[in-house]
Amino acid sequence: MAHRSLLYVALGGEARELREQLLAGGWELAQAADLAAASRLQAHRRFPVALLAIGDSLPVPEAAVEACVNASNGTEWVAVCEPPALESPAFRDLVLGYFFDHAPLPLDARELMVMLEHASRRALLRRRHETQMHAADTLGMVGQGPAITRLRQQIRRVAATDAPVLIGGESGSGKELAARAIHQCSLRSAGPFVAVNCGAISPTLIQSELFGHERGAFTGASSERRGLIEAANGGTVFLDEIGDLPLELQTNLLRFLQEKTISRVGGVRSLRVDVRVLAASHVDLAEAVAVGQFRDDLFYRLNVLSIELTPLRRRMEDVPMLAEHFFQCCASSGKTRVKGFSRQALAALMAHGWPGNVRELYNRVQRAVVMSEMRLIGPADLGLAEVESPACLELDAARTLAERDAICLTLTRVGRNVTRAARELGVSRMTLYRLMDKHSIAPAAPHAPYAGPIPDRSRRPLDLVV
Numbered sequence: 001m002a003h004r005s006l007l008y009v010a011l012g013g014e015a016r017e018l019r020e021q022l023l024a025g026g027w028e029l030a031q032a033a034d035l036a037a038a039s040r041l042q043a044h045r046r047f048p049v050a051l052l053a054i055g056d057s058l059p060v061p062e063a064a065v066e067a068c069v070n071a072s073n074g075t076e077w078v079a080v081c082e083p084p085a086l087e088s089p090a091f092r093d094l095v096l097g098y099f100f101d102h103a104p105l106p107l108d109a110r111e112l113m114v115m116l117e118h119a120s121r122r123a124l125l126r127r128r129h130e131t132q133m134h135a136a137d138t139l140g141m142v143g144q145g146p147a148i149t150r151l152r153q154q155i156r157r158v159a160a161t162d163a164p165v166l167i168g169g170e171s172g173s174g175k176e177l178a179a180r181a182i183h184q185c186s187l188r189s190a191g192p193f194v195a196v197n198c199g200a201i202s203p204t205l206i207q208s209e210l211f212g213h214e215r216g217a218f219t220g221a222s223s224e225r226r227g228l229i230e231a232a233n234g235g236t237v238f239l240d241e242i243g244d245l246p247l248e249l250q251t252n253l254l255r256f257l258q259e260k261t262i263s264r265v266g267g268v269r270s271l272r273v274d275v276r277v278l279a280a281s282h283v284d285l286a287e288a289v290a291v292g293q294f295r296d297d298l299f300y301r302l303n304v305l306s307i308e309l310t311p312l313r314r315r316m317e318d319v320p321m322l323a324e325h326f327f328q329c330c331a332s333s334g335k336t337r338v339k340g341f342s343r344q345a346l347a348a349l350m351a352h353g354w355p356g357n358v359r360e361l362y363n364r365v366q367r368a369v370v371m372s373e374m375r376l377i378g379p380a381d382l383g384l385a386e387v388e389s390p391a392c393l394e395l396d397a398a399r400t401l402a403e404r405d406a407i408c409l410t411l412t413r414v415g416r417n418v419t420r421a422a423r424e425l426g427v428s429r430m431t432l433y434r435l436m437d438k439h440s441i442a443p444a445a446p447h448a449p450y451a452g453p454i455p456d457r458s459r460r461p462l463d464l465v466v
């Protein structure tokens, strides 16, 4: 039987029979003896479902129940209680306002299982919804600074058209992520997204990889094969490192862009394909045109719309948020005792020049999560030198760091109780939630759900995502 986790809080006497029913029903219990213990458990873990069992031997501590339920994050609460508990108007009010469902004790096992199953399904739906809404807002791109905000606007604008887009930017700065976001926001999102690293395919193979081949077209072509452009029919093809495309193939690509048809290698038929082309290059294509390495007519055709990714060193305000995001991704995908970054680590991240851009940041954080022997990641775990003081930070970055630090420290001090943290920080709960979202701080770190980074294709020439 599948194990699902459940926070189980029994007040007013241990309901042994209930516990046995839950275990027999395949629930993995995190049991709290009282509401304070339940809050502590919630600070470290996000439970989809929580069950509050109330015996008849005590008055219901309504305020404490409300605080505990309030401190949970996306948890569906279910109450089971002796009938007298529901005589209290205050408790009834709580159940109506905060609980997914309730039932009087004693309860037969089947009814309990059905109730928890429904709660679990709703929690799952809520989580999926939250993740999707977050991804839709941010286009799956982490960052809050002016550069990434402008990038999101540009992506939405170009996604509304069907013209080719040339995406520029240094290696690892997020060109493929931007291409995926354009596809996802476009009317083609239900179609395939096919990413091709032109620089990683040998010149002898690239023509048949892109355009396909007919049977017998060359030695070893024992059957006909669709190319990657055909595979993207109805969707988008992303041609990464297009500057590496041999001149002869540039001609074929230009023909495809002009006529919307392709011919397989060894074939005579023209095949009509409906594919949007996005292209990226980390070399300056205008320069490549000037030295005769890239066809000017293809360049102008591809460069109808263009987007330029800002290198990470020029948008340092996003570094803490990206680092936290990657930390959450790495920490939730394996067992780790590491809880976050030390102040020195954050200062070292802010002092680094990031020649490998966001990819380098991801790699350093991934390594640190594995290597760190402390609860907080230090500069050495990231492979970075310790910096004397963060005084060299630009003002914006320093403000971002200070704001984030204050929130993290307060949340830790108050056992991640958002209501108390908001009070101590002198802001409303809504503002605190907004700031936590801005800094990617999970209410119950470190298990918040985040979509992981896109797979690194640097060593794989082809990537077909349908």
Ligand SMILES: Nc1ncnc2c1ncn2[C@@H]1O[C@H](COP(=O)(O)OP(=O)(O)OP(=O)(O)O)[C@@H](O)[C@H]1O
Pocket (backbone or CB within 6 Å): 140, 141, 142, 143, 169, 170, 171, 172, 173, 174, 175, 176, 177, 178, 240, 282, 322, 358, 359, 362, 452, 453, 454, 455, 456, 458
């Ligand atoms: N804003 C961002 N938010 C989250 N992850 C990001 C962001 N930008 C880049 N990444 C991650 O950084 C890594 C590198 O990004 P990507 O592959 O898109 O870069 P690229 O510019 O296409 O690199 P290359 O030029 O080497 O092909 C990926 O794992 C990607 O998911």
